[in-house]
Amino acid sequence: MFIKSSADIKENEITPESVYRDRRRFMQMALGAGALAASPLASSKPGFMTETPLTSGPDWLAKQIAQAEAYDKKITDKLTPYEHVTSYNNFYEFGYDKSDPAKHAGSLQPHPWRVEIAGHADKTGVFDLEDLLGKVTLRERVYRLRCVEAWSMVIPWVGFELGELLKQFKPTSRAKYVAFTTLLDKKQMPEQGSRFSTIDWPYREGLRIDEAMHPLTILAVGLYGKVLPNQNGAPLRLVVPWKYGFKSIKSIVKIEFTEKEPATSWNVRAPNEYGFYANVNPKVDHPRWSQASERRLPSGLFSPNIIDTQLFNGYGDEVAQLYSGMDLKKYY
Amino acid sequence: MPAVWRRLIIFSVSLVPFLWLVYRTVTQQLGADPAKTIVLFTGEWTIYFLFITLSVSPLVKLARWRWLMTHRRMLGLFALFYALCHVAAYLVFILGLDLSRFFSEMVKRPYITAGMPAVLILIALGVTSTKGMMRRLRKNWVKLHRLVYAALILGWLHVLWQVRSSYFEAVLYGVIVLVLLGIRLYGYRRRAR
Structure with a gap:
C-alpha cells in the first residue's frame, strides 16, 4: 500500500552509492547491536537516524542524556517514529497547527535556562538547569501519550522522577499541590502576543502533591536518547503518562508548592471541557468528541489504527490507588 | 476570451487544491x-468555495463582471465537491467506515450536527443545478437555492464550535459571512423601498 509511511528515500534525493552503503552498514550495525543489548529502541533507531536532523543541545546535557539509565520494562507498544514525535505537536505558544511548533519554535532559547522553586518548602530559590540536573538520575522511560483530542503516541523520553527533585527542597506540610508555569516571553513565544488567543498566558498546570511524587511522573529533558527539541518543550517539560497530554506542561520556568489547588490554563479556559485531574478515562467524554477510543499515530489512511482507550491510559495498576473513593466522573 | 477557455481555466484552477492534496498524499x-x-x-476548501461562489453576484453587480455569472454554477459545484471529499475522508479515514459511530458522533457533537445539514443542502443544490431542474422548479428554484445562506451559516458554526485556543479563523470567517450576507440585505432593502 502506497500510503503507509516509511523512511524510503524520495526520488528527488538521490544519494551517492558510497554514502548509501555506509548508511546501510550503520543501520545494520545499530540493529545488530540493539538486538544484542535487547534495547527497546533498537527497532526504531535506523528509521529516525537516517532522515530527520536531530536536535543538539549543550555538550554537558547531551552527554548526561546519553548516559541515562536504560528502560528495563518490557515495551509492548510500537514506538512512534522520531520524525512524527517532533513534527506533530500542540504547543500553542508557537501556532495552532500541528506543524507550527516544529516550524516556529526556533525562536525559543532553551539554554541557558533557570527554574524558580517557590512556595511551601524549606529550600526555595532560582536554580540553573545544569545544577538541578546534577542532583538527579536521568532515566529512559517509554510512555504512551494520550492527547485529549483522541490521538496518541508512544515516546521514549529521557528524564528524571519529579519526586526525586521535589524532595530535595523539603516541601512543608502545607504543600498540598505543585503548580507549574511555562516561560512568558512574546519574543521567544510569538503566539503569546496574539489577540485571538483564548488562553491567558503564561500556560499553567498543576498536580496534587501525591501525583507529583508518584514515580511514574517525570520531568523530561530528552527523547529518543537526544536533547529535547524546542517544539517538544525544551529544555524541561512534565510528563504524566496517565493524564491527557495537556497536563504535561512544556518549557517550565517555575515550580511552586501550594496549599490550594492551582489554576490551570485549560481548566480556566473551559472548565466544563477540561478538568483539573484530566485522568485518561474512556467513560468520560469530552463534550466535543468521544474519549472511548483513540487513533494511535502514525495512522495510515486505510488503517486508521483506532484502538480502545484504557482507564488511566493503561497505568491503572500503578496509579488507581491515588484516586480510591473518588468519583472520576465528577473529578474529571 | 471565449467562454470555453474561461471555463477550462476556472475548472483547472479550482482543481489545483485537490491535486495538491493527492500529490502530498502519494508522496x-x-x-x-x-x-x-x-x-x-478539504473542509477549509469547501468554505473557501462557498465564499467564492457567494462573491460572484456582488462582483457582477458592483464590478460589472457579467462574464463571471456564467461560471457561478461550476464554482458552487466545486464547493459541493470539496464537501463530499471532506465527509468521505471523515467517514473512511477517521471513522474507518464505522457507521454506528458516525451516527452517535453526529448526535453528540454539535459541530457535526451543524455540519451535516450544511452538506445535505449543498447536495440538494448540486442535484438541482441543471438547466432542466431550473425549468422544472421555476420560481421555487430561487427559493430552494436561497438555502445556500443557511449552509453558509451552518458551515461557520461548524468552525466556531471547534475553536480551542484561537478565535482567529472563526472571527475571520465570521466577518466574511457578515459581509456576504450584509451586501444582500442592503440590496434587498433598497429594492423594497
Whole structure:
C-alpha cells in the first residue's frame, strides 16, 4: 500500500552509492547491536537516524542524556517514529497547527535556562538547569501519550522522577499541590502576543502533591536518547503518562508548592471541557468528541489504527490507588 | 476570451487544491496524522468555495463582471465537491467506515450536527443545478437555492464550535459571512423601498 509511511528515500534525493552503503552498514550495525543489548529502541533507531536532523543541545546535557539509565520494562507498544514525535505537536505558544511548533519554535532559547522553586518548602530559590540536573538520575522511560483530542503516541523520553527533585527542597506540610508555569516571553513565544488567543498566558498546570511524587511522573529533558527539541518543550517539560497530554506542561520556568489547588490554563479556559485531574478515562467524554477510543499515530489512511482507550491510559495498576473513593466522573 | 477557455481555466484552477492534496498524499508528506490533514484541508476548501461562489453576484453587480455569472454554477459545484471529499475522508479515514459511530458522533457533537445539514443542502443544490431542474422548479428554484445562506451559516458554526485556543479563523470567517450576507440585505432593502 502506497500510503503507509516509511523512511524510503524520495526520488528527488538521490544519494551517492558510497554514502548509501555506509548508511546501510550503520543501520545494520545499530540493529545488530540493539538486538544484542535487547534495547527497546533498537527497532526504531535506523528509521529516525537516517532522515530527520536531530536536535543538539549543550555538550554537558547531551552527554548526561546519553548516559541515562536504560528502560528495563518490557515495551509492548510500537514506538512512534522520531520524525512524527517532533513534527506533530500542540504547543500553542508557537501556532495552532500541528506543524507550527516544529516550524516556529526556533525562536525559543532553551539554554541557558533557570527554574524558580517557590512556595511551601524549606529550600526555595532560582536554580540553573545544569545544577538541578546534577542532583538527579536521568532515566529512559517509554510512555504512551494520550492527547485529549483522541490521538496518541508512544515516546521514549529521557528524564528524571519529579519526586526525586521535589524532595530535595523539603516541601512543608502545607504543600498540598505543585503548580507549574511555562516561560512568558512574546519574543521567544510569538503566539503569546496574539489577540485571538483564548488562553491567558503564561500556560499553567498543576498536580496534587501525591501525583507529583508518584514515580511514574517525570520531568523530561530528552527523547529518543537526544536533547529535547524546542517544539517538544525544551529544555524541561512534565510528563504524566496517565493524564491527557495537556497536563504535561512544556518549557517550565517555575515550580511552586501550594496549599490550594492551582489554576490551570485549560481548566480556566473551559472548565466544563477540561478538568483539573484530566485522568485518561474512556467513560468520560469530552463534550466535543468521544474519549472511548483513540487513533494511535502514525495512522495510515486505510488503517486508521483506532484502538480502545484504557482507564488511566493503561497505568491503572500503578496509579488507581491515588484516586480510591473518588468519583472520576465528577473529578474529571 | 471565449467562454470555453474561461471555463477550462476556472475548472483547472479550482482543481489545483485537490491535486495538491493527492500529490502530498502519494508522496507521504501529510505527517503523522494524514487522515486529519485531509479532512481539515478539504473542509477549509469547501468554505473557501462557498465564499467564492457567494462573491460572484456582488462582483457582477458592483464590478460589472457579467462574464463571471456564467461560471457561478461550476464554482458552487466545486464547493459541493470539496464537501463530499471532506465527509468521505471523515467517514473512511477517521471513522474507518464505522457507521454506528458516525451516527452517535453526529448526535453528540454539535459541530457535526451543524455540519451535516450544511452538506445535505449543498447536495440538494448540486442535484438541482441543471438547466432542466431550473425549468422544472421555476420560481421555487430561487427559493430552494436561497438555502445556500443557511449552509453558509451552518458551515461557520461548524468552525466556531471547534475553536480551542484561537478565535482567529472563526472571527475571520465570521466577518466574511457578515459581509456576504450584509451586501444582500442592503440590496434587498433598497429594492423594497
